[in-house]
Amino acid sequence: MNNVLIAGTIATDTIETPFGKVDRALGGSATYAAYAASFYTEPSIISIVGEDFSTDFWKTLEDRNINLEGVKKEGKTFHWEGSYEFDMNEAKTLKTELNSLATFKPELPEAYKKAEYLFLANLDPEIQLSIVNQLEKPKLVITDTMNFWIESNKEHVLEVIKKTNIMLLNDGEARQLFDTTSLVKAAKQTLALGPQAVIIKKGEHGALLFTKSHHFNAPGYPLEEIKDPTGCGDTFGGTLIGYLAKTNDHSQENLRKAIMYASTLASFNAEDFSLNKLKSITEKDIEKRYQEFIEIRNF
Amino acid sequence: MNNVLIAGTIATDTIETPFGKVDRALGGSATYAAYAASFYTEPSIISIVGEDFSTDFWKTLEDRNINLEGVKKEGKTFHWEGSYEFDMNEAKTLKTELNSLATFKPELPEAYKKAEYLFLANLDPEIQLSIVNQLEKPKLVITDTMNFWIESNKEHVLEVIKKTNIMLLNDGEARQLFDTTSLVKAAKQTLALGPQAVIIKKGEHGALLFTKSHHFNAPGYPLEEIKDPTGCGDTFGGTLIGYLAKTNDHSQENLRKAIMYASTLASFNAEDFSLNKLKSITEKDIEKRYQEFIEIRNF
Numbered sequence: 001m002n003n004v005l006i007a008g009t010i011a012t013d014t015i016e017t018p019f020g021k022v023d024r025a026l027g028g029s030a031t032y033a034a035y036a037a038s039f040y041t042e043p044s045i046i047s048i049v050g051e052d053f054s055t056d057f058w059k060t061l062e063d064r065n066i067n068l069e070g071v072k073k074e075g076k077t078f079h080w081e082g083s084y085e086f087d088m089n090e091a092k093t094l095k096t097e098l099n100s101l102a103t104f105k106p107e108l109p110e111a112y113k114k115a116e117y118l119f120l121a122n123l124d125p126e127i128q129l130s131i132v133n134q135l136e137k138p139k140l141v142i143t144d145t146m147n148f149w150i151e152s153n154k155e156h157v158l159e160v161i162k163k164t165n166i167m168l169l170n171d172g173e174a175r176q177l178f179d180t181t182s183l184v185k186a187a188k189q190t191l192a193l194g195p196q197a198v199i200i201k202k203g204e205h206g207a208l209l210f211t212k213s214h215h216f217n218a219p220g221y222p223l224e225e226i227k228d229p230t231g232c233g234d235t236f237g238g239t240l241i242g243y244l245a246k247t248n249d250h251s252q253e254n255l256r257k258a259i260m261y262a263s264t265l266a267s268f269n270a271e272d273f274s275l276n277k278l279k280s281i282t283e284k285d286i287e288k289r290y291q292e293f294i295e296i297r298n299f
Numbered sequence: 300m301n302n303v304l305i306a307g308t309i310a311t312d313t314i315e316t317p318f319g320k321v322d323r324a325l326g327g328s329a330t331y332a333a334y335a336a337s338f339y340t341e342p343s344i345i346s347i348v349g350e351d352f353s354t355d356f357w358k359t360l361e362d363r364n365i366n367l368e369g370v371k372k373e374g375k376t377f378h379w380e381g382s383y384e385f386d387m388n389e390a391k392t393l394k395t396e397l398n399s400l401a402t403f404k405p406e407l408p409e410a411y412k413k414a415e416y417l418f419l420a421n422l423d424p425e426i427q428l429s430i431v432n433q434l435e436k437p438k439l440v441i442t443d444t445m446n447f448w449i450e451s452n453k454e455h456v457l458e459v460i461k462k463t464n465i466m467l468l469n470d471g472e473a474r475q476l477f478d479t480t481s482l483v484k485a486a487k488q489t490l491a492l493g494p495q496a497v498i499i500k501k502g503e504h505g506a507l508l509f510t511k512s513h514h515f516n517a518p519g520y521p522l523e524e525i526k527d528p529t530g531c532g533d534t535f536g537g538t539l540i541g542y543l544a545k546t547n548d549h550s551q552e553n554l555r556k557a558i559m560y561a562s563t564l565a566s567f568n569a570e571d572f573s574l575n576k577l578k579s580i581t582e583k584d585i586e587k588r589y590q591e592f593i594e595i596r597n598f
Contacts, residue, residue, distance in 0.1 A: 087480045181386045183503070184523040204482070205504040208521065217595045219516035222507065224483040256598035296516045297596050299555040 002067060002111045004043040004245045006034045006238065007131045008121030009101060010053070010071065014081040015273065017088065019227045025274035026057045027080065029121035029144070032231035033238030035278050036265050037119070038064035039286070040242035044112055046070040046131060048104045050077035060275065070109050075100040088226050089203070090172075108134045119241040120164075121234050122146045125156035132163045140244060144168040144237045150177050161193045166255075168237055170201045183208060199240075199259065201233055209259055214252050218259045219297045221267035221289065228273045232266040235278065239265045264289045301366060301410045303342040303544045305333045305537065306430045307420030308400060309352070309370065313380040314572065316387065318526045324573035325356045326379065328420035328443070331530035332537030334577050335564050336418070337363035338585070339541035343411055345369040345430060347403045349376035359574065369408050374399040387525050388502065407433045418540040419463075420533050421445045424455035431462045439543060443467040443536045449475050460489060465554075466497045467536055473499050482507060498539075498558065500532055508558055513551050517558050518596055520566035520588065527572045534568040534577065535561040563588045 008030030014023050030047045037043040044067035051073055061068060076099035082091040106127055116139035120128040125145065132141055143164040149157050150173055157177070161167050167190050169177065174186035183200055187210035190198040200208040206220035239262035247254055264286055271277045307329030313322050329346045336342040343366035350372055360367060375398035381390040405426060415438035419427040424444065431440055442463040448456050449472055456476070460466050466489050468476065473485035482499055486509035489497040499507045505519035538561040546553055563585055570576045 182523055182525075184521050188523075202504065205501065206516070210521075215521050215595050216598070217505070217518035217521070218598070219518070222483050222509075222514050222516070224481055224487075226481075253598075260598050294598075296514050297518070299515070299517075299552075299559050299593070299596075 002044050002115055004037060004041045004117040004119075004241055005046060005112055005115035005135070006030050006037060006043050006119045006121060006241065007046045007106065007128065008033055008119075008123050008234065009078055010045070010047045010049045011078045011080050013230060013274065014079070014095075015228060015230055016083040017228050018084070018086055019225065020273065022228075022273040024079070026060060027230060027274060028078065029123065029231075029234040031061070032234035032269070032275070032278075033119055033121045033241070034061065034066045035064060035275055036235040036238030036262075036269075037242030037245075038066055039239070039265070039283070040246040042067065043238075043242065044068075044070060044115065046106050046108060046112060048072045048074060048078075048100050050075050050100050053077045070106075070112050072100075072104075082230070084229065088229055091230065106131050106134075116140065117241050117245040118142070119237050120144065120160065121237055125149050125153055125160045128160045129156060129163070132160070140165050140241070140250060142166045142168065142237055142241050144233060145173065147173055147176060158193065161190060161195060164195045165197070166240070167195045167198045168201060168233070168240075169198065170203070170233065174200050184210075197255065201236060203229070203232070207236075207259060207263060209255065211252065216252075216256050216259065218256075218263055219293060221263065221293065222296070223267060223270060226270045229270050230273075231275075232269050235269040236262040236266040260290060260293050261286070264293065301343050301414055303336060303340045303416040303418075303540055304345060304407075304411055304414035304434070305329050305336060305342050305418045305420060305540065306345045306405065306427065307332055307418075307422050307533065308377055309344070309346045309348045310377045310379050312529060312573065313378070313394075314527060314529055315382040316527050317383070317385055318524065319572065321527075321572040323378070325359060326529065326573060327377065328422065328530075328533040330360070331533035331568070331574070331577075332418055332420045332540070333360065333365045334363060334574055335534040335537030335568075336541030336544075337365055338538070338564070338582070339545040341366065342537070342541065343367075343369060343414065345405050345407060345411060347371040347373060347377075347399045349374050349399050352376045369405075369411050371399075371403075381529070383528065387528055390529065405430050405433075415439065416540050416544040417441070418536050419443065419459065420536055424448050424452055424459045427459045428455060428462070431459070439464050439540070439549060441465045441467065441536055441540050443532060444472065446472055446475060457492065460492045460494060463494045464496070465539070466494045467500060467532070467539075468497065469500045469502070469532065483509070496554065500535060502528070502531075506535075506558060506562060508554065510551065515551075515555050515558065517555075517562055518592060520562065520592065521595070522566060522569060525569045528569050529572075530574075531565040531568050535565040538564045559589060559592050560585070563592065
């Protein structure tokens with residue numbers, strides 16, 4: 001179908017947290033996002049890996065009916081090493097080997113250009129722009145970014161936001177982008193650039209949705225232990241695009257539901273390293289946690 | 300009636316935030332808490348002020364039917380000076396003049412001893428203990444504290460928790476008290492000391508309620524501008540005790556409602572200095588914001 005396109009990185013990650021360590025595990029923003037989206041749809045990825053990319057990893061994605069036609073193979077796979085301190089709030093980058101990502105010039109396969117749903121996961125904003133511009137008639141564009149791009153290439157981050165329907169920012173990024181401590185003000189300024197909605201992700205504190213006329217406060221799930229938060233934001237975005245594509249309903253009401261499914265999958269993802277937890281959960285697990293979310297916010 | 304007793308400080312506050320300044324305005328934990336409680340009940344205060352305490356301030360409290368029989372007058376009034384930086388997260392104490400508070404030995408008037416509802420607002424934990432021990436038959440004890448007491452007198456903070464039905468902690472205090480980053484773990488450890496419930500206040504991120512079998516996630520109100528957060532925690536606790544005393548229903552369901560009214564009043568309080576905003580709001584304003592809270596939570 002190629003109706004849902006996910007642009008982002010595919011990486012090997014070496015990660016250490018107070019709860020353990022993984023070495024060269026499957027990671028990257030497109031990986032997490034597509035895996036999450038595959039619970040709802042059959043997404044395609046546009047990205048790049050190296051010739052060294054393991055066939056096991058390739059199979060992990062293909063087995064979920066993720067279309068990898070647009071994943072180029074060249075040189076060495078992007079590799080990231082990071083660690084989390086005791087408070088698990090922010091990853092400390094120990095090493096970044098861009099490798100084949102350094103020269104990545106995405107060219108969409110013909111079949112991809114008809115995709116109506118696009119998730120621009122965390123990636124160089126100039127590459128994000130090039131991808132959205134290659135789509136014939138996108139119906140819904142969701143965009144994520146990170147502090148690194150806001151610091152190094154704010155101008156292009158703002159350009160991508162103008163092409164975006166639903167912008168995702170975490171609280172720190174929102175404050176940084178518009179130089180304000182008020183998330184409400186940051187949200188208003190994002191909306192003024194064009195998006196119909198902005199979602200501010202706050203980790204354990206949940207997420208906030210702002211549109212011009214509505215506000216929704218999504219609770220966080222009370223996890224007793226966060227083992228590895230890597231990929232939670234990507235999982236959130238991937239679920240969002242997958243759920244909205246599947247339901248084909250962009251109403252405020254359905255967007256709230258999509259956010260709660262996105263929170264559900266992101267909370268699962270934090271419970272183990274790499275894709276381990278997402279690999280182990282079923283639709284029933286997802287429904288159960290979604291119902292818990294309803295219960296913990298009732299009054 | 301003297302059924303609701305509030306123990307805490309009465310102070311004059313000099314406060315500077317990025318949005319303005321007040322000099323020697325009415326403040327203190329008991330002041331905010333009793334003022335908030337007075338929307339639901341006629342609370343009594345046990346505290347101390349100086350001979351210099353202004354008759355206007357006295358009248359401000361009496362006009363709300365707050366019983367001041369247990370407020371001793373001696374020496375000079377407790378005075379606090381603080382400022383908030385741009386991020387408004389934590390007050391920086393510039394000056395603390397304990398004055399008459401330094402030698403405060405609370406003796407409850409006879410009529411106070413029959414109070415069934417007690418809110419131990421932020422105060423020396425040894426004084427909190429002395430007060431709860433003077434009550435004949437308390438039905439519900441809600442306790443607040445602050446990082447200063449956890450650092451300087453943790454042993455007595457833990458003693459007070461053992462005498463408490465509903466413990467209030469902010470997220471930083473909860474983590475500090477049990478040396479964990481996990482709020483879920485901190486909540487469990489608080490409950491293990493005896494309280495039936497613990498509420499973790501997270502400022503703009505809302506509040507979390509934990510009991511042995513339930514969890515509730517209370518949203519924060521999306522304030523565009525926080526003018527002065529001083530007294531928000533006290534307002535929260537005061538509303539809680541007032542609402543629960545008025546409704547005389549300690550069920551999980553009603554406790555959730557109480558928390559949302561407490562969040563409502565606390566969010567109003569942040570909109571202006573001292574008691575200015577609480578003085579200006581009506582029951583209708585409160586109901587309107589409470590309904591907004593329902594709306595921003597629905598999915």
